[in-house]
Amino acid sequence: MKLRWGWTCLLLLCISMATWAQKEELDDEEEAQVEDGDVDIEADSGESTEADANVSFQVTYKTPVPTGEVYFTATFDDEYLSKWEVEPLKENKVPGDLGLVLKSRAKHHAIAALLNRPFVFKDKPLIVQYEVNFQNGIDCGGAYIKLLSDSEDLDLDQFHDRTPYSIMFGPDKCGEDYKLHFIFRHKNPLNGDVEEKHSKRADVDLKKIYTDKKTHLYTLFLNPDNSYEIFVDQSSVSRGSLLTDVVPPVNPPKEVDDPKDSKPEDWDERAKIPDPEAVKPDDWDEDAPAKVPDPDAVKPDGWLDDEPEFVSEPTAEKPDDWDEEMDGEWEAPQVPNPACSAAPGCGEWKLPMINNPQYKGKWKAPLIDNPNYQGVWSPRKIANPDYFEDLHPFSMESFRAVGLELWSMTSDIYFDNFIITSEKEVADRWAADSWGLKKLVASANEPGVLSQLALAAEERPWLWVVYILTVGLPIGLAVLFCWPKVCPDPTEEIPFNTQNKTNTLPTHMHN
Known part of the structure; x- marks a missing residue:
């Protein structure tokens, strides 16, 4: 019975693993679906095509046309740019699909x-969206965009890191710091100073989008009610308010410390203070050393008092x-005394x-x-002379250009x-x-469950043991339950064996 319960537990474990693998496969299939996309797909028929070798099916690509x-x-x-590919x-x-590549x-x-025309922050929301693929991964660098402010001196031929912008948005990474920037520049209504305001960090771990070498979709929603939301691959990763x-913060505090x-x-x-009434005990010895010689110690037998611990190297x-x-008297370098190697120690004990x-x-x-x-002392509070209240930070400076101003340690x-x-x-x-077409192609080219298991086992050979047990256990359990141990029928007559003493009749009887 104990054996059967053990096999039953192992069977439940195997079923759980199989269910997990099936769920992963279903998730992959769901990710391959594209909403509102009219895609023509033809299965491979073994004939050669002009498609890339790693595309397992043909997608009919048409340059997307805005519907509003x-x-x-x-x-x-259909563009060519000299400084970028x-x-x-x-x-x-x-x-048929091309992209702009930092080479x-x-x-x-x-x-x-x-x-096409400047965007003015009034009563309409702002939606900014674009795709990025870190084809070689990313060590240190960014892939963010800048929405360049609509100023009179805006010259795209002189676009550089100090060109004024209204919003900066997009991924950035250096070391193990994975960021998704949303920065807007706010103008102080009192003195005209401009200050960058940074949104809070994303609510999810962003590492995967920098390392999986897939095309990801970045979207910023900014609303006239000052709310914002950031999406990666159409999933929300951060939301908040420009005010809070x-x-x-956009608005400074009403009160500040008095500098005077x-x-x-x-x-x-x-x-806390020392107790003024405390007195040092009479037997307190402040001069006693922290360390003293061990009075119970005994010099080990075989200690070589006359041998130095180090000697001059004889071959030097x-x-x-x-x-x-110039260099002084030359002395041979010191090396451990070989005579001390077999002794507990050398020199004065x-x-x-x-x-x-x-x-x-x-x-x-x-x-x-x-x-x-x-x-703890703190200065008194006074009214903030620089206080202002801007309840509509959405109404930032309009912009009329979009730009990429980047530095990266990784190409492509x-x-x-x-x-x-x-x-x-x-x-x-x-x-x-x-982006939906790219996602569909990438999902179709993902290896199946068996291929993924094999790839995982190449990196972790011990997984082969898990696979063998996973396949072998159901077979063993099926054999165990379908062919149980055969027990003899208690009603069946047991043959009499005259040679077996346990079956012989007694040789004497009492009258």
């Missing part, structure tokens, strides 16, 4: 384009270029030091609560399908017609 009002779009399907993805290509590493890059969820206030000289901040020779006037049981150290009076304690960062609009339906349709 937009301020800017860029697909790079316009080319397809390295992996999971969609035939060099450890250099600054800048490129920009004008919008940015650093530093100073702490009084007699202000007592000490919470003075260098030919040694100048005793001394008693080892131990902690002094009589050591008490410097006497100090115990601490008590300070009866004059006044607390792929950008594609930029769109700026005020209509969510337009952005969603644009994503379905562009």
Whole structure:
């Protein structure tokens, strides 16, 4: 019975593992679905095609067309730019689809384009969306965009890191710090100073989007009610308010510390003080050493008192270029004395030091609560002379260009399908017609469950044992339950064996 319960537990474990594997496969299939996308797919028939070798099926690509009002779009399907390359993805290509690729590493890059018309922050939301693929991973660098402010001196030919922008948005990574920036520049209504405001960090772990070498979709929603939300692959990763969820805050505090206030000289901040009535005990010896020789120690037998611990290396020779006037008298380097290797020690033996049981150290009076304690001093508050209240930070400076101003230690960062609009339906349709196709191709090219298990076992050979047990246990359990042990029928007659003493009749009887 115990054996059967053990097999039953193992069977339940195997069923759980199989269920998990099936769930992973179903999740992959669900990710391959694209909403609102009209895609023509033809299964491979063994005939050669012009598609990339790693595409297992043919996707009919058409340059996405905005279905509503937009301020800017860029697909790079028919453009050439001299400082950047316009080319397809390295992996999971969609035939006919091109993107803007940052090709060099450890250099600054800048490129920009004008919008169809400036975006003015009034009563319509702002939606910014684009794709990024870190084709070689990313060590240190960014892939964020800047929405360049609509200033009179805006010159895209002179676009650089100090060109004023209204919003900066997108991924950035250096070391193990994975960020998704949303920064807007707020203008102080009192003095005109401009200060960057940073949104809070994403609510999820972003590491995967920097390392999986897949195309990811970044979307920023900014609403006239000052709310914002950030999406990665159409899943929300951060949301908040421009009034309460940015650093530093848009509005300064109403009160500030008085810079002219100073702490009084007699202000007592000490919470504890030495007890003034405490007296050092008469037997307290402040001069007793912390360590004393161990009186119970005994010199080990065989200790070589007359042998030095180190001796001059016998084979050492003075260098030919040694100048005793400049370098001093030459001495051979010291090496451990070989005579000491078999002995417990060499040289003068001394008693080892131990902690002094009589050591008490410097006497100090115990601490008590300070009866004059006044607390930690802080300056008084006064009205903030620089206070203002801006309840509509959404109404930031309008912008009329979008640009990439980047520095990266990794090359081949792929950008594609930029769109700026005020209509969510337009952005969603644009994503379905562009990023949705890339996602569909990448999902179709993902290895199946068996292939993934084999790849995992190549990195972790011990997984083969798990696989064998997972397959073998159900077979063993089936054999165990379908062919149980055959027990003899108790009604069946047992043959009489005259040679077996246990079956013989007694040889004598009592009358």
